[in-house]
Amino acid sequence: MNLLTLPLRTLRRKAMRTALLTVVFAAGICSVVALNYVSKAVGDSMEKKLTAYGANILLQPKVDTLAVGYGGFSLGNVSVDVKSLTREQVDKVRTIELHERIAAVAPKFIALTEVKGQHAAIIGVDWPEELMIKNYWGFEGKTPEAPGEVLVGSRAAATLGLKVGDRFGVQGRDFTVSGLLTPTGSEDDNVLFAGIEDLQAAMGKPGQIHFAEVAALCSGCPIDEIVTQIQQKIPDVDIVAMQKIVKARMYTVHFVQHLALIVSVILLLTACFMIALSLLASVNERKHEIGVLRSLGYSRGSVFSIFCLEALAIGMGAGVAGFLGGFGVSHSVMDMLELGKEATMHMEWWHLGVTLAGVAVISCLSSVIPAWKAANTDPSQALVML
Amino acid sequence: MLQAVNVSKSYGDTLVLDDVSVQVGKGEFVCVVGRSGSGKSSLLNVLSTLTRPDSGHVLYQGENVTAMGEGRINRLRHKDFSIIFQLHHLLPYLTALENVMVPFMNTLRPIGQEIRDKAAECLERVGLGGKGNRLPGNLSGGEQQRVAIARALVKSPEVLFADEPTGSLDKRNGDGIVELLRDLHTEGVSLVMVTHDMGYARLAQRTVVMEDGRVVDGEEVECVTHPKDAVAGEIITQA
Numbered sequence: 127m128n129l130l131t132l133p134l135r136t137l138r139r140k141a142m143r144t145a146l147l148t149v150v151f152a153a154g155i156c157s158v159v160a161l162n163y164v165s166k167a168v169g170d171s172m173e174k175k176l177t178a179y180g181a182n183i184l185l186q187p188k189v190d191t192l193a194v195g196y197g198g199f200s201l202g203n204v205s206v207d208v209k210s211l212t213r214e215q216v217d218k219v220r221t222i223e224l225h226e227r228i229a230a231v232a233p234k235f236i237a238l239t240e241v242k243g244q245h246a247a248i249i250g251v252d253w254p255e256e257l258m259i260k261n262y263w264g265f266e267g268k269t270p271e272a273p274g275e276v277l278v279g280s281r282a283a284a285t286l287g288l289k290v291g292d293r294f295g296v297q298g299r300d301f302t303v304s305g306l307l308t309p310t311g312s313e314d315d316n317v318l319f320a321g322i323e324d325l326q327a328a329m330g331k332p333g334q335i336h337f338a339e340v341a342a343l344c345s346g347c348p349i350d351e352i353v354t355q356i357q358q359k360i361p362d363v364d365i366v367a368m369q370k371i372v373k374a375r376m377y378t379v380h381f382v383q384h385l386a387l388i389v390s391v392i393l394l395l396t397a398c399f400m401i402a403l404s405l406l407a408s409v410n411e412r413k414h415e416i417g418v419l420r421s422l423g424y425s426r427g428s429v430f431s432i433f434c435l436e437a438l439a440i441g442m443g444a445g446v447a448g449f450l451g452g453f454g455v456s457h458s459v460m461d462m463l464e465l466g467k468e469a470t471m472h473m474e475w476w477h478l479g480v481t482l483a484g485v486a487v488i489s490c491l492s493s494v495i496p497a498w499k500a501a502n503t504d505p506s507q508a509l510v511m512l
Numbered sequence: 513m514l515q516a517v518n519v520s521k522s523y524g525d526t527l528v529l530d531d532v533s534v535q536v537g538k539g540e541f542v543c544v545v546g547r548s549g550s551g552k553s554s555l556l557n558v559l560s561t562l563t564r565p566d567s568g569h570v571l572y573q574g575e576n577v578t579a580m581g582e583g584r585i586n587r588l589r590h591k592d593f594s595i596i597f598q599l600h601h602l603l604p605y606l607t608a609l610e611n612v613m614v615p616f617m618n619t620l621r622p623i624g625q626e627i628r629d630k631a632a633e634c635l636e637r638v639g640l641g642g643k644g645n646r647l648p649g650n651l652s653g654g655e656q657q658r659v660a661i662a663r664a665l666v667k668s669p670e671v672l673f674a675d676e677p678t679g680s681l682d683k684r685n686g687d688g689i690v691e692l693l694r695d696l697h698t699e700g701v702s703l704v705m706v707t708h709d710m711g712y713a714r715l716a717q718r719t720v721v722m723e724d725g726r727v728v729d730g731e732e733v734e735c736v737t738h739p740k741d742a743v744a745g746e747i748i749t750q751a
């Protein structure tokens with residue numbers, strides 16, 4: 127028995143009130159925890175999708191072009207000197223300071239040739255890197271593994287009459303169709319994809335790279351910084367950041383996160399007000415009790431603590447319940463949003479610790495006014511007989 | 513030992529205590545009587561540190577209580593003074609025994625066996641030895657008041673203040689309570705009791721009669737039966 131006995135017994139005696147307050151507070155904490163987890167998961171998955179929806183930085187050889195036009199008619203650009211990239215240049219992207227941010231560097235080699243007597247474009251790609259950038263691709267068949275295996279875009283397959291397992295020759299080299307792409311709605315539908323080294327060898331241009339796509343992970347993205355750093359490593363290459371897409375996507379993520387934050391704050395404030403109001407009522411109701419305690423030599427501090435501890439006890443109960451509830455809720459929400467696979471959440475004890483610490487501060491704050499009022503109750507006034 | 517010197521107190525425009533001086537000796541039993549609203553409770557509150565007077569001061573063992581800081585006043589209330597009210601003001605959610613221990617629940621330090629034993633002893637003393645585990649709601653009015661007395665006793669106070677301790681009890685229960693208080697007094701505790709009952713006032717060594725915030729008679733108990741002051745006589749005959 128000590129100072130804690132008084133608030134704890136009060137809570138037990140007013141079980142209904144305690145339960146209601148705990149439920150409201152726990153609901154607030156639950157939503158905050160769930161919103162926090164979900165918005166983090168959404169952010170993570172957006173980040174993953176960012177790479178999924180392709181590259182956000184483009185490396186091109188510097189092209190000296192001359193705009194040709196006369197009398198208001200544009201006749202297009204005339205390439206004076208077509209250069210290409212080298213493997214070494216492309217590999218340097220991974221040596222920049224922010225290299226952890228680089229998810230994929232996908233070099234491309236483009237070959238315009240004939241397949242089964244028809245004109246066709248074959249793109250030479252680095253399979254692992256390309257598949258990371260294009261992880262929205264769907265297949266019929268399987269991804270190429272052995273040299274000489276190719277993927278065929280849906281429309282190209284229709285035009286050329288190619289099926290999985292078909293073979294064809296390009297410049298005297300044999301290729302096998304290992305898979306067909308399901309329609310993507312992009313340029314990928316019109317072309318064929320082969321291993322870059324195979325294709326370079328077939329075309330007799332080993333090491334030549336026409337352009338490369340870079341996917342950088344961008345949450346609060348220092349994309350300008352990344353571009354600058356790449357530019358410094360490979361000054362003789364054109365680097366274009368597709369910032370608009372990135373910014374638009376990050377805007378969505380931040381919007382969701384801000385919304386979650388605002389809703390959380392409102393929920394917690396509401397819970398705080400409920401606790402404060404209920405404690406205020408309780409202080410008025412227990413005026414005599416406070417007066418007696420003061421007449422028995424309890425200091426203002428002790429009386430203050432009694433009410434503070436009462437709020438704190440509710441807060442701790444609600445904190446644990448709310449945290450576990452929020453964790454569960456965020457799981458089901460993520461299953462609903464089908465984010466479960468992309469973003470895995472882990473229950474970490476320090477999350478619970480941080481939550482409880484926050485809740486402790488909040489519940490103490492919400493009890494400050496009632497507790498202050500209790501502490502300043504004049505014992506002689508409180509005990510006046512009516 | 514306890515002394516109010518020229519104490520005045522007013523609430524708004526009403527002067528509740530008007531230049532009152534009283535004295536309580538060590539081990540003395542003093543009764544305060546007077547009409548309703550004459551300022552008896554106010555005087556008791558000033559003496560027991562619950563109210564600070566507007567002017568004048570209270571001396572306890574030679575020290576000026578009125579000038580003391582919060583901490584020292586809390587210590588006085590905690591150790592030297594005990595107050596019993598007309599209503600027992602027990603905490604409804606604690607058992608009788610726990611209520612007796614309440615004075616020692618003011619810190620996070622757990623209550624030791626020594627205090628538990630003492631609390632049980634005090635309950636025994638007020639005749640509630642077997643009812644320590646009951647909640648106040650399951651005790652009669654007289655029993656509740658006894659628990660309040662045990663709660664006052666457990667601190668081993670120097671001065672015991674009682675503001676109409678029998679006010680909400682019937683005659684038989686009231687007699688029991690006053691009997692108990694008188695026993696305590698004979699054990700050396702100073703006792704200041706406000707009462708309406710002249711029968712009880714007669715038991716005191718000294719009676720203070722109050723009228724409109726002033727002390728009109730502070731003589732030996734004999735004077736109560738032969739008042740020299742007309743006002744005091746009137747009050748006493750009324751009471």
Ligand SMILES: Nc1ncnc2c1ncn2[C@@H]1O[C@H](COP(=O)(O)OP(=O)(O)OP(=O)(O)O)[C@@H](O)[C@H]1O
Pocket residue numbers: 506507510523526528546547548549550551552553554555
């Ligand atoms: N806290 C207060 N605020 C305003 N007026 C008060 C307060 N306490 C007492 N009074 C007034 O002071 C006067 C004296 O009150 P007090 O309670 O001391 O009288 P009392 O002699 O104890 O009366 P009773 O026998 O009814 O208990 C009364 O007129 C009362 O209305």
Ligand SMILES: [Mg+2]
Pocket residue numbers: 552553554675
């Ligand atoms: Mg009174």
